[in-house]
Amino acid sequence: MRASLVATAILSVSLPLAAQQPAAAGATPATHTVQRGETLWSLAKQYLGDAYLWPEIYRLNTGVIEDPHWIYPGEVLRIPGAAAAAPASDVAAGPQKPYDPGAPSVFRPRKTSGTRGERQAANFLKSRQAVRPGEYLAAPFVGPVGGPYGAGKVIRTATSQIVTPSLERRDLQSEEPVFLRLPLGAKRENGERFLTYTLGPVLPDRGQVVIVTGVVELREDPGAGDARAVIIQRFRPVEDGQGLTAIDSLIPRLDVHPSSVAFGAEGSLLWVQDNPVIPGIGSYLVLSYTSRDGVVPGDQVTLFAPLGKSEAGAPVAPEEGAVVQILRVTSFGSSAVLLARTQADVQVGAAGRLTAKMP
Structure with missing residues (x-):
């Protein structure tokens, strides 16, 4: 009876004391669920203290992220340096280190070695190519006023031959056939590819912006009359009357970085x-x-x-x-x-x- 009273007294004292113990400081979570509007840039700034460290998050999540420019709500990403919060210890803490005024804090995020320019240029994402072919292909360019010399034209689409022109125009889909007037000197052979484009603004004293809309490929072309092709890639709406020019392929340079x-x-x-x-x-x-x-x-x-x-x-x-x-x-x-x-x-x-x- 006496032993049980002592145990009860000890328990009644220890519970309030335990309740007064401060909660363990929160550690970096092991994962993060992407919210609308977030980017690898913002996550690196939030968790790593330096937005330019976003490639560290990308390298841990290549199985989830296809293109580091785009992450989507609901994706669960691993965070570098994540660790579970350490349980509170009953052992008295040892002597604390003296305060270092230059140490990283929430007000002074940690720094990395090297200049910002070096971090930007150093082995970009460890990709074998510094420039992504898909980004290059869809990129606009600046040409002479009026568009590229000797350009061809998207004459008509298969639907424009049977649909009344007064009907509302619709976006063409991939693999839809189109008929073309080929650029001057172009090789007319099935499998040849061309860029479709529309003209952007004129830049004073320079030229005119050419906005790439898609890629077409000659297929089942009869070899005479209007060339027949299909749309194999669309970056923007492809429509009748748009320009046509030779495809400007990116020359791959493997393991070469700025x-x-x-x-x-x-x-x-x-x-x-x-x-x-x-x-x-x-x-x-x-x-x-x-x-x-x-x-x-x-x-x-x-x-x-x-x-x-x-x-x-x-x-x-x-x-x-x-x-x-x-x-x-x-x-x-x-x-x-x-x-x-x-x-x-x-x-x-x-x-x-x-x-x-x-x-």
Whole structure:
């Protein structure tokens, strides 16, 4: 009886004391379920403290993520460095380390070795190709005003021959047949492929933006009259009257990646496709760099966001706003894809500098 009373007393004392123990500090979760609007960039900033470490998350989740530019709500991603919270110990804590004012904290995220430019350029995603062929193929380019020289034309589609023109036009689907007037000097042979395009805005003193809409392939072509083809890829609506030009294939360069450079060539942002309020990762842009500037597909350019003026009225030096990768290069300009963005205010006219160069 006495023993049970003692045990009850000990239990009654220990329970309140246990309730007063602070909860273990939360550790990085082992996984994260993607929410609408999130990107690898935002997740790296949230969990790793540095948005430029997003390739670390991508490398752990290549079985889930097909394209690092796009992650989708509901996907469960593994987080690097995740560890379960350690259980509270009954042993008294040893002497604590002295406070290091330079240590990482929620106010000073951890840093990685090397400059930001080196991290951007170093072995991009460990891919064997610095430029993705699919991104290159769908990218716009800058040509002469009026479009590419000697261009062909999408004359009509199979449906346009039997459907009344007054009916509402619909988007053509993949594998639908189309009839073409081939570009000047084009090889007419089944299996040959061409780009369909529509014209974008004229860039003063430069040329005109050419917006790629799809890829067509000659099939069951009779060899005379209008050429017969089918749509094998669609990037935007393919319609009657659109232009046709030779396909500009990307020359693969395996295991070749850009390296950071200092004092690279200066340029500017001329155009953003679809004119979004805030360009997102994967958006296509046009830059002022031309083939005469020595740029090639895979080079990286840093764009700067203006910060206005100080309270005293003096102009504030612009900050790094985005990093883009150059894709198609012509004598009129170059197109690029947005890889990363740190500022929302990246607008047409923004200054740029070449910060990573392909060998």
